Amino acid sequence: MATIKQHIKQLLKLASTLLLLGCLSCTSTLQVEGDFPRPVIHQLPLQVAVHYQDDFRRYRYVEKSEKRSKWEINIGNAQVALFDTVLPAMFENVVQVSNIGPQENADIDLFFEPYVEEFQYNMPRETKVNMFEVWIKYNMKVYDGQGLLIADWILTAYGKTPTAFMKSEENALNEAMIIALRDVGAGLSLKFSHIPEINSWLNKHGQLQ
Amino acid sequence: MKNLFKQTSTLYLLLTLALSACTSVTIDQVKHVPSELKDGESIVVIGRRSGNDYETEPELISCIGKTLLKGNNPMNVIPEQEFVDRLYPWFEARTAPVHVWDLQRLLSFDDIAQIIDEYNVHYIVWIDGVTEKTRGGGSISCGLSPAGVSCFGFGTWDEKAEYEASVWDYRTKKLVGKVSSVADGTSYMPAIVIPIPLLAQVQSQACSAMANQLQSFFSSSQNQANE
Numbered sequence: 514m515a516t517i518k519q520h521i522k523q524l525l526k527l528a529s530t531l532l533l534l535g536c537l538s539c540t541s542t543l544q545v546e547g548d549f550p551r552p553v554i555h556q557l558p559l560q561v562a563v564h565y566q567d568d569f570r571r572y573r574y575v576e577k578s579e580k581r582s583k584w585e586i587n588i589g590n591a592q593v594a595l596f597d598t599v600l601p602a603m604f605e606n607v608v609q610v611s612n613i614g615p616q617e618n619a620d621i622d623l624f625f626e627p628y629v630e631e632f633q634y635n636m637p638r639e640t641k642v643n644m645f646e647v648w649i650k651y652n653m654k655v656y657d658g659q660g661l662l663i664a665d666w667i668l669t670a671y672g673k674t675p676t677a678f679m680k681s682e683e684n685a686l687n688e689a690m691i692i693a694l695r696d697v698g699a700g701l702s703l704k705f706s707h708i709p710e711i712n713s714w715l716n717k718h719g720q721l722q
Numbered sequence: 723m724k725n726l727f728k729q730t731s732t733l734y735l736l737l738t739l740a741l742s743a744c745t746s747v748t749i750d751q752v753k754h755v756p757s758e759l760k761d762g763e764s765i766v767v768i769g770r771r772s773g774n775d776y777e778t779e780p781e782l783i784s785c786i787g788k789t790l791l792k793g794n795n796p797m798n799v800i801p802e803q804e805f806v807d808r809l810y811p812w813f814e815a816r817t818a819p820v821h822v823w824d825l826q827r828l829l830s831f832d833d834i835a836q837i838i839d840e841y842n843v844h845y846i847v848w849i850d851g852v853t854e855k856t857r858g859g860g861s862i863s864c865g866l867s868p869a870g871v872s873c874f875g876f877g878t879w880d881e882k883a884e885y886e887a888s889v890w891d892y893r894t895k896k897l898v899g900k901v902s903s904v905a906d907g908t909s910y911m912p913a914i915v916i917p918i919p920l921l922a923q924v925q926s927q928a929c930s931a932m933a934n935q936l937q938s939f940f941s942s943s944q945n946q947a948n949e
Contacts, residue, residue, distance in 0.1 A: 550808070551810070552810050553809060553831075553837065554811075671816075673777055674777070675776075675777045675852075677779070677781065696816060698811060699814045703811060
């Protein structure tokens, strides 16, 4: 009888150790996925080349703080999908290039290069509101056809989604991410012509109606 | 023994029915001009998402939309996500028109006017509000016993669902009126071995009350405007 009790105790110890080890290495991974609608906006008759750096294409946020849950959020594919939807609605012709500067067999008016400066998120347990929140700070750069910098500005994106019964953290965070990406798409498509340097360039090249 | 089981079950059922019914709803309406939805015309119900510390729940908007599609006076309701996607980026949280006169600015862009005309939209209903927990009390503790996990205790919490609908006439670009709905309810969770949630359906009560009021708002028989 005593031997059986000892076995049970050992098994319980083993199970609790495994559980503890398992939880310590728990990392939630989120591959952000979603569809983006094409904006309904005035299209500029320009040939634009977009350059996505590898860091941008594969952008991944890894939570390093010891005080927070471990999260790995892969945004690269989703943000490339957003810009691939928004830019062709903004400009008559959009191509992807591997470098900024005069291109062979292509007459490019502008080069566009987005870059993620900063990413932050909040989980409901970390704030007083029952909300998943996401902030992304983008640095947008626009160059002329010769590769000279015309404009360089910051565009912030914000997305939030409320907690809901039976909604997983992954789904809620994904929703907040998609809303933030839609927000950057809205900001870019509606404010592009209002950036002073771009407005001046468009005026100079007779592109503003 | 069988009788005792029956009595206990009946007691639980009565307790459940009695306690889960603790929700009260208050509806208020103000109408500035008469409103009527004619055959073939549509309405769109959209949630306001510009609040800093809350967000009108998409489930509530979808619930109101689905309820308006049913009943004695069913309406053509355009699903929120479909409308917002078709008109991207003009109805996003930070870009949506805040005042009814902002519609005029939007419609100066032909493509937007054309899409809204395709849907034959007459009214745009903006819902703003949230369901939140206002008070909580009690405690439940769970532990491991030879029979398995068992819980004991009692928990209770109050919820308040407060929403306001602003009805815009897309044709005249005027605010037609407002409908507000406030639902309060108390939920209970007694735990004797297993927790038994007795939930007050605060949000769904607010949804059906708001939808019913909107149906009468647009019906021709209720076409008196409060001057």
